[in-house]
Amino acid sequence: MVEETVELRGHIIDSLLLPKVLDQVLARGAEFEIEQIDIGVRRSDPSHARIRLRADSKSDMDELLVALKVHGAEAIESEDAGLVAADIEGAFPEGFYSTTNLRTLVRFHGEWLEVENQEMDRGIVVNASAGRAFCTPMHRIRRGDMVVVGHRGVRVIPLERQARGQLFEFMGSDISPEKPKLAVVREVARELWKCRGEKKKTLFVGGPAVIHTGAGGSLAYLVREGFISVLLAGNGLAAHDIEYALYGTSLGVRLSDGSLVQGGHRNHLRAINAIRRAGSIKAAVESGLLTRGVMHACVTKGVPFVLAGSIRDDGPLPEVITDVVAAADAMRQHIRGAYLALVVASTLHAVAVGNILPAETRLVAVDINPASLTKLMDRGSFQTIGVVSDAGLFLRELVEFLQKGCSQ
Amino acid sequence: MVEETVELRGHIIDSLLLPKVLDQVLARGAEFEIEQIDIGVRRSDPSHARIRLRADSKSDMDELLVALKVHGAEAIESEDAGLVAADIEGAFPEGFYSTTNLRTLVRFHGEWLEVENQEMDRGIVVNASAGRAFCTPMHRIRRGDMVVVGHRGVRVIPLERQARGQLFEFMGSDISPEKPKLAVVREVARELWKCRGEKKKTLFVGGPAVIHTGAGGSLAYLVREGFISVLLAGNGLAAHDIEYALYGTSLGVRLSDGSLVQGGHRNHLRAINAIRRAGSIKAAVESGLLTRGVMHACVTKGVPFVLAGSIRDDGPLPEVITDVVAAADAMRQHIRGAYLALVVASTLHAVAVGNILPAETRLVAVDINPASLTKLMDRGSFQTIGVVSDAGLFLRELVEFLQKGCSQ
């Protein structure tokens, strides 16, 4: 039998940290004994617990300690993080520590360094000379990088319940389609309004259905009026938006009267071709070819966008980054410091963004298909709200409420 | 080999009747030979075809002729329909003819009688003395009723494409969730507007999610303003509507500000209990207990409603018809002559109404779950449009457009 003692601090009852720790211990066939517990008498008071763990083997204990780390449990006797130099380009050494999307610290020469650029499923590289630590994707590892191995000397700071906003407080992470949508629309509107006022960064991640369902005008409004700081999408959203701007259709909807017309799909290809002939979306705006829509709003308002390629793309449009590793890197640059991500009718980009967002960034995902939302929740993103709703009608209501200054 | 000759008349090319007939023949391993065909040169011209069929046996041919009947193919040599007296209460004689929801005629003493009260999956009873024929459910058969057996002397009139309205023309029966909802909302609004103007009967069939998603006010508007002639629902819709009216909540939504509150479910039971104490919904309106909402609108505007019971009901409310056979009979009385049925967020009632509606009645079904719509389409209802959308936002937009007089 191997024994170890861990400590938990903070709102460990209220934020469910203590029960989750005990749950993990039992689920893995280990045992616990609560050596000491001090529980705050009021909500604002922090609590503290010291727990003795017993597992069958050293490797079981190691596994357990890694699992508990996510809930903030930390071994009482601390040591420096293990570091091994990368021996191969683009790969971690054996035994590398794999990150979560939670704030993380590593102990280096007795000091706790905050890990920068936190993402999930990456490694940690310590730059000894600079005294800094970086969350680093596998493909960026260079030979000689000092990579954290094992789990000793790594501390994870779990999200506490208080960190969540009003919206996240009342929604939970429930994705029932029978929820009243109007209330959610209004809370999201209020969050966007507050973000704009407080100059907090907001991301919009969208799939082509944003345009098909007729919400292009609403999204263009959000961009123009400063509610969106960055647009993350693919070839589809941009192509359908441009098709709409150039020919008045998106998969067969005529802009002027909402009626359906034939031949929509051909327009899609014509639109992509027209932009490729112009050289780029930006050039098409500047030459006066592209005069309205989401992409036009981004270019004229200076809202940056990343269009990531996918194998199903037609064309693609010139600004599309066809190398997916480069595209993910471009997304990374833009998401740093984001407060809120609004994800609408997108599965692929939603999961991609979910993978690289730190846990602190709030995420509201809207999709008519509950399965797309479930997939996003499954990926371990914290602070995520899933709303089962029609993208078009949702965004329309959102804009209407923003236009009224978020008052009834 | 058994041979038979059938004829087809009308818009047999344009309405896909001829291809469907040939398809059926081949799918059943039979053979055809087109003996004669005259095709109208313009759309308005009817066409005519005479087709020789060959099947392996008499019973195969009989099966084939039944299947072709739905597409309007009729044996050339006509005879009177076979009639057998029912020998048992509540059951058809062996070999009974099972109806479709299409207009049907039976030959009796050389004359073609139009079958009244047309529904799908029923039998046909001929009242010889009155010279009338009635579509009759199994449970209503009385001993001695003259029931049509076999398929001879029965003529089915297929729907022709022209019979469909504008909305049905452009939607097809497609249920893709990526369709632009605003265009559909507006077409539905225009249909309702036209129906009110032309005094055509409209049905609203709804599930409890109409209320949960916050659309109760929109539905009450439709009832109050005369856009709905009959409401078909269950205990759930009425109970949640009344809960909302009495306590301001429906599964936890507060009416005044759209915020979510706790304890909603208990209110549901309290609401039902309050109405049971009052004696009935009607009595609760008259006594001043119930002062707003969908059911209040029905009672005060004299819009009839049928609340059909189901085994999952709490209470139920006094007006709920707990015997399902009686409930279906009550629905039958109210749907006769309906021009349009709007079905929102309902599976159970939607299928029930779909079963008893004649094919001529247009049906627009709105549900956030495509599977519910697929089920409805599967049941063989013609002239059905499925819209994958959020019930609450859909009805809100619908009412907003109606309030503007259906103009932008």
Added chain:
Amino acid sequence: MVEETVELRGHIIDSLLLPKVLDQVLARGAEFEIEQIDIGVRRSDPSHARIRLRADSKSDMDELLVALKVHGAEAIESEDAGLVAADIEGAFPEGFYSTTNLRTLVRFHGEWLEVENQEMDRGIVVNASAGRAFCTPMHRIRRGDMVVVGHRGVRVIPLERQARGQLFEFMGSDISPEKPKLAVVREVARELWKCRGEKKKTLFVGGPAVIHTGAGGSLAYLVREGFISVLLAGNGLAAHDIEYALYGTSLGVRLSDGSLVQGGHRNHLRAINAIRRAGSIKAAVESGLLTRGVMHACVTKGVPFVLAGSIRDDGPLPEVITDVVAAADAMRQHIRGAYLALVVASTLHAVAVGNILPAETRLVAVDINPASLTKLMDRGSFQTIGVVSDAGLFLRELVEFLQKGCSQ
């Protein structure tokens, strides 16, 4: 400010009871102070907490105490439950206590009586002379019944985590469609095997898709071999099963070779008619008309079944209980003491059974549509596992594994 002190006992950390209590307090804008807490040092040790609550008003405090009751929190100073005589047939007095599906006790003359026939959303009637308390649906209330009002003197015993079995331990209540189905199939098979060995009551609740997807033979096997104690279904499942038995089809599948044939729907009506002519399903088995299938297995093996009517039924079959209140009452009689309920491809009956099952009964629900499972989870049933899978292939694998004696 109103103050009150409550106590919590048992596995209050491990079973998340303490955090849930604190969560409720804060969510309702009230405050807490943990006056005393003793936490068991080992898993098996019970814990105890005493919590001081502060709310703005007496009514807020009352609401709060009701909400906390579900998590086992109990006011420290106990008094007898309030009792009011029912003044109206079929309705509770104002202020009635509304039940959960958890084990409940009421204090009467200083003694705690266990409430019998526990169900959710009912009232509690105390029979003073017998010294017993009964969970009672609204429609069964007779004038003069002594009904519990308010929440004082009512104690609810929350489920503790330990009560859940192996299967429920590892599945959680997650309904992700990407879970490995084979592992779940085997766990369910082991549970059924154990139940048969230990003579524990098992329920099967199924929709018509059980038959359509080709699982009729598998279900008949479960009935014949004693794995199912009671079958709860509707007209649809029975009618399709009988159609299959009589004509070899269910919505067009031929039994012998799995190929699809035409005309399935007509066979459905013929099958119902044949049974109505025979008088009943039982009579059809006895006369030799019905010789195989699920219903045949029930009749010959003496496995009771309840067929509850719904408004979409054709026929219906003679054994169908068309009054839904009577049908729910019949279901009640059969579910008492059930250990496990297996719910397959059913929404309506699943929710109905979920409403009347006590929390202790384990429930495994299988449906290809995640939304149907979500609906079941939403209804507040504890100990529920949702499996997104094809009914036919799931039951086929289940039977195959049972036939091997649950060993690989």
Added chain:
Amino acid sequence: MVEETVELRGHIIDSLLLPKVLDQVLARGAEFEIEQIDIGVRRSDPSHARIRLRADSKSDMDELLVALKVHGAEAIESEDAGLVAADIEGAFPEGFYSTTNLRTLVRFHGEWLEVENQEMDRGIVVNASAGRAFCTPMHRIRRGDMVVVGHRGVRVIPLERQARGQLFEFMGSDISPEKPKLAVVREVARELWKCRGEKKKTLFVGGPAVIHTGAGGSLAYLVREGFISVLLAGNGLAAHDIEYALYGTSLGVRLSDGSLVQGGHRNHLRAINAIRRAGSIKAAVESGLLTRGVMHACVTKGVPFVLAGSIRDDGPLPEVITDVVAAADAMRQHIRGAYLALVVASTLHAVAVGNILPAETRLVAVDINPASLTKLMDRGSFQTIGVVSDAGLFLRELVEFLQKGCSQ
């Protein structure tokens, strides 16, 4: 008014070509007159129709003729296809002809050239010196390429109903989840069996859920036994397969006993890292690191695979083609001449493959989510069957039936 005469030949009634043509004419507000029609008297006899069209303007007529072309209608007076030299790299000239996935011919110097490498949504480049025509994606256009513009001199050969196999005959393109899966499984098995015997090329397109749902072993069997000619997938399927092979888990399922274990996600990253350290999947097989699973079977049996990158990829694995345009080009090379594509639990790759497959290739898509299938059907792929089923149980049954030599 502009007039034009078109001709239709072949099974124009039976394959619904004539009705579709008339439908298009009317849907676009144009008029038709059937000048001549000769209908084959037996199924095998071809028919012929000559139809006079009237539209409001030259551009309406042009639009109409393009739309009718897909259904095989061809202007009676033929001329050479219009050709314009590309003026810009990677873009078509204005007015380019946009292809369908149907067999296409272009008239060049009075001769009809068959277009090679047929795909949907591409342009056509005529190589004058070689006398050949090629379907060409936008990004491959080089300055000076002679590109077909307008629609004159382009003939499209619609699929006729007879071209579909047995499986496609009885399934239709219906995607109802309530279909009996066993019958479909068996038909698919028989198709695979026949393809192997007749050395017809088969594609397998799969998403990661193939592995999560436990079907990796079944897929590896299909590869090993020669039922699959090419594997098209992404980083996810390969990474989960290798995780399973190396550590016995895929998202937490232990191979040996089907039980669930913790820490699955970390294994996923470890597996990718291990392969990156080995250099490639192929190298890992050769070095003895990778000894089982799908990718192992591909490498050892010489079955080619294309792993296309996506922005949500971790790692990725060395063989993954991260540039999506290059990945699509790699897929193109492998799909030429494919007879059957089996698509399981994949949305992204399914749509991508659907876009580049010619219409003749049969496609069977299996997914538990009907919406994924709908998306595939929406893209205009002909000869597509959608099966709503659990990937794991479907493939397990498929392999079991193949192992029995496709006999009961």
